[in-house]
Amino acid sequence: MTAATGAAATAAATADPGSAGDGATAGDSGPDSIVFGQPGALTGAFDFLQPGVSQAADAAVSHINEAGGPLGAELEVIRRDTAVDPQEARSVTTQLVENDDADAIVGLFSSEINPLWNFLQDLQMPIVTPWPGSTFLDTRGGDKATPGDISDDEWVWRTVVGDTVHTGGSAVYALEQGFETLGIINGNTEGERSYVDGFLSVFEENGGSVAEQVEVELGGSSYQSALSRLFEADFDAFLVSMPQESAITALSDWSDGGYGRQPILSDTLAQQEVIDQVGSDLEGAWVAQPGRSGPSYDTFEGIYSEAGDAAINGWTPPSWDAVQVTALAIERAGDASPEAIQQNLGPVSRGDGTPVATFAEGKEALAAGEEITYQGAATPTTFTQHGNVFGTVSINTAQDGSFTETTQVSAEDVREYVAEGEY
Amino acid sequence: MGLSQNVVFGLVTGSYIAIAAIGFTLIYGIVNMINFAYGEYLTMGAFIGLLAVTMLPVPLPVAVLLAMAGGGVVSLVLARGFFTPINQTGPVPLLLTSIGLGIALRSAIRLVAGRSARYYDTDTVTYRFDSLPDLTVGSVDLLGGFFVTSEHLIVIGAAVVVFAVLHALLTRTDVGIAMRAMGDDESLARVRGIDTQRIRDSVWVLAGVLAGLAGVLIAIQTNVSSDTGFSHILQILSAAILGGAGSPYGAILGAYVIGLVLALSTAFLPSGLTGLSSAVAFVILVVVLLVKPSGIAGKEVREA
Numbered sequence: 001m002t003a004a005t006g007a008a009a010t011a012a013a014t015a016d017p018g019s020a021g022d023g024a025t026a027g028d029s030g031p032d033s034i035v036f037g038q039p040g041a042l043t044g045a046f047d048f049l050q051p052g053v054s055q056a057a058d059a060a061v062s063h064i065n066e067a068g069g070p071l072g073a074e075l076e077v078i079r080r081d082t083a084v085d086p087q088e089a090r091s092v093t094t095q096l097v098e099n100d101d102a103d104a105i106v107g108l109f110s111s112e113i114n115p116l117w118n119f120l121q122d123l124q125m126p127i128v129t130p131w132p133g134s135t136f137l138d139t140r141g142g143d144k145a146t147p148g149d150i151s152d153d154e155w156v157w158r159t160v161v162g163d164t165v166h167t168g169g170s171a172v173y174a175l176e177q178g179f180e181t182l183g184i185i186n187g188n189t190e191g192e193r194s195y196v197d198g199f200l201s202v203f204e205e206n207g208g209s210v211a212e213q214v215e216v217e218l219g220g221s222s223y224q225s226a227l228s229r230l231f232e233a234d235f236d237a238f239l240v241s242m243p244q245e246s247a248i249t250a251l252s253d254w255s256d257g258g259y260g261r262q263p264i265l266s267d268t269l270a271q272q273e274v275i276d277q278v279g280s281d282l283e284g285a286w287v288a289q290p291g292r293s294g295p296s297y298d299t300f301e302g303i304y305s306e307a308g309d310a311a312i313n314g315w316t317p318p319s320w321d322a323v324q325v326t327a328l329a330i331e332r333a334g335d336a337s338p339e340a341i342q343q344n345l346g347p348v349s350r351g352d353g354t355p356v357a358t359f360a361e362g363k364e365a366l367a368a369g370e371e372i373t374y375q376g377a378a379t380p381t382t383f384t385q386h387g388n389v390f391g392t393v394s395i396n397t398a399q400d401g402s403f404t405e406t407t408q409v410s411a412e413d414v415r416e417y418v419a420e421g422e423y
Numbered sequence: 424m425g426l427s428q429n430v431v432f433g434l435v436t437g438s439y440i441a442i443a444a445i446g447f448t449l450i451y452g453i454v455n456m457i458n459f460a461y462g463e464y465l466t467m468g469a470f471i472g473l474l475a476v477t478m479l480p481v482p483l484p485v486a487v488l489l490a491m492a493g494g495g496v497v498s499l500v501l502a503r504g505f506f507t508p509i510n511q512t513g514p515v516p517l518l519l520t521s522i523g524l525g526i527a528l529r530s531a532i533r534l535v536a537g538r539s540a541r542y543y544d545t546d547t548v549t550y551r552f553d554s555l556p557d558l559t560v561g562s563v564d565l566l567g568g569f570f571v572t573s574e575h576l577i578v579i580g581a582a583v584v585v586f587a588v589l590h591a592l593l594t595r596t597d598v599g600i601a602m603r604a605m606g607d608d609e610s611l612a613r614v615r616g617i618d619t620q621r622i623r624d625s626v627w628v629l630a631g632v633l634a635g636l637a638g639v640l641i642a643i644q645t646n647v648s649s650d651t652g653f654s655h656i657l658q659i660l661s662a663a664i665l666g667g668a669g670s671p672y673g674a675i676l677g678a679y680v681i682g683l684v685l686a687l688s689t690a691f692l693p694s695g696l697t698g699l700s701s702a703v704a705f706v707i708l709v710v711v712l713l714v715k716p717s718g719i720a721g722k723e724v725r726e727a
Contacts, residue, residue: 043538083538188698215698216689219654221439221645224432225689226697245540249645256547256572277542 030071037096039107044083045243052316059307060323067360070330086115103336106322110134126341127156128326130318133163138423142387147346157387160318161290167198169393169409170288183238184213195241202417211235223250237262248277255281270396270403282398289314291392296357300377317378328362349383428569429686437682438582443637444662444674446630452606452669453626456517460525462652468494468635469647494635495628502627533649540646548573667718
């Protein structure tokens, strides 16, 4: 029995009747190659995050191929640029599916997924993405805990914790720090508002209050008028929810104005460029990011660091997890069709199977006829019914000219504020 | 902080818009075209300055001069290459050509420089004026304390110099007087022996020089990216129209109105509407044009 047929037999024995794992014999008729399409931010407002995400995906692919590849096939990632533009994302995704024959998608941002939601559902292609934080996805996506029945499925899964989780973590940390009253400056886009809404839903429910909120247009040449207005209010700390370039402008204006007080930054702002441009006034500012505390983080980090020198950011381990868990779903299914992947993402991530840290371990366990539970790098990668993951939140503080992880907010602490079934 | 702080912010914004809007409106008034590619001239000027300070490297004032010179050259070359050959075909082909050229230039800049923002390395010094007399009207302290930064002063100072030089150029030099004559009546100017092509070229160079300067002034306050000029072209266009299209003095006035409206509306709009400051500026533009279609000071200033 080949590894692939072993996996298929396992799947047939454990998945719901009619599910994937239908006995496809990859060893005899399996594909020569399997393609994951990766829409990415090669340019645009978030391009500074892409190198780490790309390197993690490439490292995962190399690792998987060294282990024999899913179903014995050569795995390949084809990466195309969307510049985080929804229209471009639609075009790129179509191209990856139609022209590049992608078997799954391992990318797409919130600002691409949300407006393209119906299009992506019609595509019926599993999208396992390391990027999106949007609360829009809290109850959308995943297999609804019925992996054998794809009729109720929604074809998006994310390996990064959503805004609800890490903004909740940020709010919990702010309250622990004794900040009771906030000022807020945020961009007027869905993503920036979503971040603030997620934060406030926990902050205000637990006794915090907002003294002043100023919303601004992004891409402005100056935010000094907005800051002038904001800092007329009395508050302990202020939350900045803006993309990097606008945030640098606003924080530079804040520094020039000598306004002081404690900055709390949104998740994408823990970047060296922010400190370099704003300067020492930023000392002590902190950012809550998706954690890097999955059970297999050390395994990931060891392999990743040998693959290149791109810095690890909050979306890097989730990129590794997206490729790993998708490849394992194919291995378990014995089939690389979109339906088979969709039906097996849940089973390889949840339950009481043998914990595996990498594709290599998973392939071996599946070949031995065992069920597996992938233990991710960013989080345990235990997909909820809505295709979400839950994990710790990392607090990164500006210290001595760089951001350093100073503490974590445990998943259990955040879970108190995020109801089961609503995420 | 009082009203005075937001007036400072409005003056800064108005200053760099004004510098750019002068060039834009000169092209409109004398070459008789709306140049939508003009925003990209700002971007190129800002990148030329950035290259000068980072790669040569030269002090910022020298980089500014290089950006201005580069802007002038770029503007003239593009005019000779694209606009002059179709100058007689009417305003619509010129408009469409400028839109297409703007897209092409922005794409080319993006191709070379990428989309990421780049930053000038400038040291900001802040000057504080905290002890002013209390002058409160209603709930607003008109003076209050305020601060200005060295970058604010550079922008406002550059604008003052530009306005003075422009005024001298238009009133004291043959080229400037010829520009005004062409703006009023090109045929008559030609009959009176003015070399209209030379004056057109001069306008293109002057507009490019101003765009280069405005680009650097925007960039030292914030950053420069391939979208810098594009994101400002509506403000520039609005200033030119608000003041009276074709009138450089009107463009200055329009720019400061827009700058002050942007600053003050952010400060005084109700909570929840603060992200609409640009919309307020455009509403005021529409209202002014309904009342006075020639712009705030267009005709009167041009006749002065």
